[in-house]
Amino acid sequence: MSYRMSASDLRMGPGHFLTGLRNDDSLLRQVFFSILRHHHPNLAAKVDVIYALSQAWCTSQSDSDFELLVKYVSDLKPEERILVASSFSHMLNLHNLTEEVNSSQIGRAVRLGEMDSPTRDTNHSLLKLTTVNGLSPQQVYDSLCSQTVELVLTAHPTQALRASLLKKYAIVRRELDTLHSKRMSEYEKIETLESIRAAVQAAWRTDEIRRSKPTPQDEMRGGLAYFSTVIFDVVPVFHRRVDTALEKLGLPRLPLDRMLFKFGSWMGGDRDGNPNVTADTTRDVVVLARLEAVNAYFKQVEGLMFDLSMWRCSPELKELAQRIAAAESRDAVRVAEERKRRNYADFWAPIPATEPFRVVLSHMRDRLYNTRQVLHQCLIHPALSVRAALREAGAYEDAEDMARPLQLMYDSLVATGDESVAHARLLDLLRQIRTFGLSMMALDIRQESARHTEVMDAVTRYLGLGAYAGWDEGRRLAFLLEQLQGKRPLMPPGMDMSPEEREVVATFRMLSELPADSLGAYIISMAKTASDVLAVVLLQRETGVRPALRVVPLFETLDDLHNAPATISTLLANDWYRNHINGVQECMIGYSDSGKDAGRLAAAWALYETQEKLVAVAREYGVRLVLFHGRGGTVGRGGGPTHMAIRSQPAGTINGHLRVTVQGEIIEQQFGEKEVCFRTLDLYTSAVLEAALDPPPAPRAEWRALMGQLAADSCDTYRSVVYGTPDFYEYFMQSTAASELGRLNIGSRPSSRKQGGIETLRAIPWIFAWTQQRLHLPVWLGIGEALEAAFSKGHQPVLQDMYANWPFFTSTLDLVEMVLAKADARLSAFYERTLVEPRLAHLGERLRSLLANTQSNILIVVRKSALLEGNTPSQMSTPNLDEKIRLRSPYVAPLNVLQALSLRGLRRFREQGGDGVEYNPSDPEIIDLLSRDPKASRWRAAGAAAGGEGGAQQPQQPQHPYQAAMDDCLMITIKGIAAGMQNTG
């Protein structure tokens, strides 16, 4: 007697986080709408209709709905377009933070054990590795103790939101979170909602277009704020949590001198194509960062002075305390006077030796105060050499000076049986000192190889040795090695150079005066040959940079990547060089540029192979290779979920040591709040731990061959389309906002080198432009055809096998799939219909069919019938990803429509020089709206058009209101769409 099964189909669990997401979403939307209605009632109704139409289209995907939406939006008056664009941009940002709140709700639920965790946290990994993989706890412990993750913060080239908007959204996020997690009385609830409303209101009334370019120091401050308000405090909390988890496994705590994290930064050190990062800039940021560190330690030491009020201590500490107390009591009056002058919060009078901890701590406080004074002087007097200034004033120059007495206190407390006091704030401080040192973070310097070649050229000419720039690689190498092994100075003082060359040399000199622990690596972008590296080694010696910075070549283009192994082995073949780097060579690989000229797949594969070859080359010479990963923000630039990214590295490239950049808006997402920062550290730690102990399987030979084939085919298609198709460039410039991007002062560096075709465009604007018009071409172009070719050779099952079992291939395709899920051919076609001359239209069709083709071929490989359908292991986050994308698209679509229309308006306006549009609002409210740009009133400057002027064309004075409106609308849509395309946590 047989009967049929029926799966009851009402699963519970994370779904109610989905409703949680929806409730927050609708709460914030209500708040926003009630503010909108309050200020612009008639506009609110229009936004409502547009949202409804956009939603209808997003769900039905029918042409009629789309046309309805377009028609409605086109009827908006210029000033309405601005406000509508602004409304959707705000709603989108509000929606994004409900996603963030929702995921930290999930994080909390996981911690409180109310649900099992979707992503990996360290605790979970510890358990998994010991129970599932059958490793002994001791093995896991040893691996944990020998790993470090180095996070390098870089500027936000596309940081969309202004700091002040960021702050307001942070308030909304915090209050929303409080609403969920704290029990409050009716009044507290009312006041919380009022402050949410106040923040949203304030955000809405703020001009969201940044009207002036931020200086590198501004960027640096933004970055620094993350350290002082979040990272500095979370790192010890995280170490403590790891200790607790280790204890539960019966393992000892992390040893005191083993730190799981180190931090670096490019802000103020990265001068690649960024002329206003000068030697002084670098000095400023170093001083500022040290100031930040000193302030943070000052507070901790003052806190410890209250905590460690006990009189028992070890003999060593007693001896130190008495020495200090004796010295102070010799002239007690002067000491008390001085402390009064410094306006310390407490403990003016010299402290008696019966409180040994305080005696030592108050001495440390004085030295910290002095350190701060010196650094302050350095800020005021740019001529002061920082290193020298620190030495004279008895300031702290070396982190160990601070750690030693604290270590002594720690040992003393342990010796007298006061462990639990030792493991409180004192332990935190020791860990902070070992993580952040006195510099808070290590600053990397990045410069383009060509600039050093010019300097060398100027030198060899001056010395009459010929033109270095004209020598071939062989001769350069011989020359450089000869100089490096010799002792003769090369650069006579006061030799005449161009301003650019002088700036390069000035930077080197500056590096020689800055404290070494504030500096990280010297990165050569566009590194092509071994001489690029040796030139920098030589220049450092010539300018007296001691200890020299490790020189890290960054191989960016495909060609440079392909012969990176040869370049490195040339270097390592040289005995002098090998012991100069004493056994460690670091290389940086990022592929934004290689992605631009070969397409994503070829770039990813080139990257993968290069890493393997570099590892092999290094192993050949018995040198340890450190790979520095430049990870982009948006997927286009190599972003995407961290855990998966780490697992997909070839074996042997990470082994317990990860150095990676955190850029773009990722910083705000990963370090914006303590809760989020905690999770970030958790994620990296467990990812690296697992990569070390549970490494991914190595790829099989036939996979390699096939992958190589895919890379070659996709590259050919990519190039034939981008570089081989005549009028592709024209199509690109007409159908995207690429030409207007320059004016979007985001980030402190200009967007293109000189004039002419695609190859002159920098990778970031290239990718950004395609993201804006939703074709995302650079990510997928060529992949479809490469797969097709493979299918025709019957490799389909192999490809499916590769996807299922090779993390590299998995994550490469997943990222493309994720982008395809955000691509929208229909909207892209709309851009074309609105902006491109009909004679180029055939090109659009082709691109869209290539897109559709890529999509269906990828679906075959990943064995899905729809994009993102049902999760594979890497996109597992609740509520799942395509749900998130779907919740957002009704907000983004109207922004795309508005953008295309504004671009058309602006270009028509420029062509006909403005007649034909009679838009002359008289309502003062609107006039204000259109004149929020303070610069709109500067006078024509003299001289030829120079490159360094940041790309604004010559506006006629005063700007025509129609143009101002379309300009603002364009800027707002660009930010909005960027916010819509980013993928949160």
Add this chain to the structure above:
Amino acid sequence: MSYRMSASDLRMGPGHFLTGLRNDDSLLRQVFFSILRHHHPNLAAKVDVIYALSQAWCTSQSDSDFELLVKYVSDLKPEERILVASSFSHMLNLHNLTEEVNSSQIGRAVRLGEMDSPTRDTNHSLLKLTTVNGLSPQQVYDSLCSQTVELVLTAHPTQALRASLLKKYAIVRRELDTLHSKRMSEYEKIETLESIRAAVQAAWRTDEIRRSKPTPQDEMRGGLAYFSTVIFDVVPVFHRRVDTALEKLGLPRLPLDRMLFKFGSWMGGDRDGNPNVTADTTRDVVVLARLEAVNAYFKQVEGLMFDLSMWRCSPELKELAQRIAAAESRDAVRVAEERKRRNYADFWAPIPATEPFRVVLSHMRDRLYNTRQVLHQCLIHPALSVRAALREAGAYEDAEDMARPLQLMYDSLVATGDESVAHARLLDLLRQIRTFGLSMMALDIRQESARHTEVMDAVTRYLGLGAYAGWDEGRRLAFLLEQLQGKRPLMPPGMDMSPEEREVVATFRMLSELPADSLGAYIISMAKTASDVLAVVLLQRETGVRPALRVVPLFETLDDLHNAPATISTLLANDWYRNHINGVQECMIGYSDSGKDAGRLAAAWALYETQEKLVAVAREYGVRLVLFHGRGGTVGRGGGPTHMAIRSQPAGTINGHLRVTVQGEIIEQQFGEKEVCFRTLDLYTSAVLEAALDPPPAPRAEWRALMGQLAADSCDTYRSVVYGTPDFYEYFMQSTAASELGRLNIGSRPSSRKQGGIETLRAIPWIFAWTQQRLHLPVWLGIGEALEAAFSKGHQPVLQDMYANWPFFTSTLDLVEMVLAKADARLSAFYERTLVEPRLAHLGERLRSLLANTQSNILIVVRKSALLEGNTPSQMSTPNLDEKIRLRSPYVAPLNVLQALSLRGLRRFREQGGDGVEYNPSDPEIIDLLSRDPKASRWRAAGAAAGGEGGAQQPQQPQHPYQAAMDDCLMITIKGIAAGMQNTG
């Protein structure tokens, strides 16, 4: 068919807060014991037994149990006594904070509506007054808008705990509270408990005896910290909550310029019997307080710069912003440079006028920065005149300068429909400026009348006008009034005076150079006659104090109180004086001294009558009388529940304006945490509001007559015992620690004036000594007999009626009852048995029978069969009071036993000069324990015994270990018992 009813007898409700109290209590006790066991296992067992024996006795009250306890404690070795005393002191403090945590749990439960509130909060009063008393909401609103509560913080004469212990207990309190109110994961719970353990451990290992006297500046800092960390932030939050409550009643918010609170301080201004409060001290504290205020505003302004980033504003604001922006852009480079120098967190570059709020705010930030610089200079250069320095540097001198632009922003936001932004941080800041001004608090100056008489005497002698000190009151008045109405200077420069006189004049000169808004009232302690007041008015004119401080006489002794009305009417009778005070005369009344020489009842009554007469005198001359109440910490010094204290004032003395001191450990209790501070503000507001709208009934004539009779009788008995009984003084000095109190450096002022009997003792040590030995004599002596006399005249029913319906009589008896509940005749008898010569023993019997007699007579009046049985309205706090006292007494009893034994040990040691005790520990651990006193190694000073040396006898060098042990033990028990006798919450 009839049947009997039975009240089911299992009531629920606040009981589970009782268990809550018990659970916390036992949690902290476990933590403490596990630390004790960890460090001193054998001692822990002894503490356990002592606690058990003490508990047995506290519950059975039988002699046998008491003797068991005494015998066990007596067998302790000297070093064990120290540690046992310390253990109970710690357990007691830990227990006290579970009471505090418990009451803030109750506060939270009330707010979350989980239980109805035991005490009165404003919201509750608002509802009560509108619903119960049938007042219209508008009436209540008007009354609320016209009331102010001025809280004056004074030094802690008996602040028992050292700041560092306070900090650690604050950590325990906070973490314990978190344990209750936040949901946490298992790890978070482990880490919270670890940090509780770390704090308790650190507290236990800290030397709890303060080895050196705190300077007034130390006190000031302690006081200031409450402002910057708690009060400054809570005041606007409280105003906001009142707004929310008003709104719920459909009433408008509080008007912007009406503040419910003002703050004053005596720390650094009170030089009464405190020689090391000098003119410089006063200057320092004024500058420090202003520095604190500027720092607080600086942070708020920076926060506002992020919040107010909108571009729309009112024309007035736009005009101001453009003026500022224009001025700055004239030399933009210098401005940016300067801001860089100042190392501002953000916004270095001049801000464009399109962000009007920021332009104005960043200008305010600059001025605040300058103000800080100037004040800093004032700290460094004592010679700088603060007022002058502030004027030159374009610093903020007047709070309105800051309020005006902020008000402009507020109006602008309201005008553009951005109310909710206006009512966020901006509103808070406006309220902070109006509450704290630029001085944070107003400093009162307090000086003894005799010091001014000496100065006047020196002047009149010098001018050959005779000896002022010898003139009678009439002649002084004539002379002073003649001078005051004339214009001739009186004091020639450079006339020579004694150092004391010079100091008095120096103070006046200093006042003339300090900003007026940093100063409050000039209080004359021990004021007796009208000339005392006029002398100060004259001295202020002579030294150029403009605007002059209002002069407030403090009538302390009973006699001064009795003829205060006459004194005041003499003053007000004079036309010149009346318009000099332009219609407001402030008097201060506190009765610590009057309590000392007349007993509590007589003092309370004298106080009550004096207030009424003063009010009548003032009304007679059409002058508004302001009464400044000095409320003591412990009940002995007029403390006790606030609400009741306010209701018990005679009618017409408060009417919406309360000025009161907050002293002793009350500051920590009422302002230690934000949660607690919030409740304090809540309590005062609702108490004053109700006193104004629902005044207590006036007393009936026969009540007055009877009360007068009681006061007279109790006074006679009190005096006949204290002053009339020969060898009462001897009994006092033998049975209490009075003579050893001097050495307890608590508080910066010496404890007695010169040598000889009771009347030379200051009120505080007198009361403190009796509190320590649990007889609490000054509070109840004489009341029993007075009541008895009244009973014999058949006034018992009247007395019961007075208690039931006259708040003054209710609260007076309640306070006495509360103290009696803490008194313990048995322990007091133990002190006698241990310390007093048998020939004085009969006196003890008498005192204890007077105590028993007072107790039973009070019980008759309050109609109870046992002290504190079942609550009357004034002691209503859950869990109720006698429960609290009972939970504490097992901790306090052993401390009393230890104290009596230590006193005996010390006195015997002194009499026999140390031989006969061979206590010579060799264990280094113990030697350390006994040498924690850094001063124990000073050499013999030359010359006669001078007053300023604070009462320690000449210790032989080096201190004998037995003496050191008993000394420490004594000090610790004194602190412990003080902690046990204080009443929290």
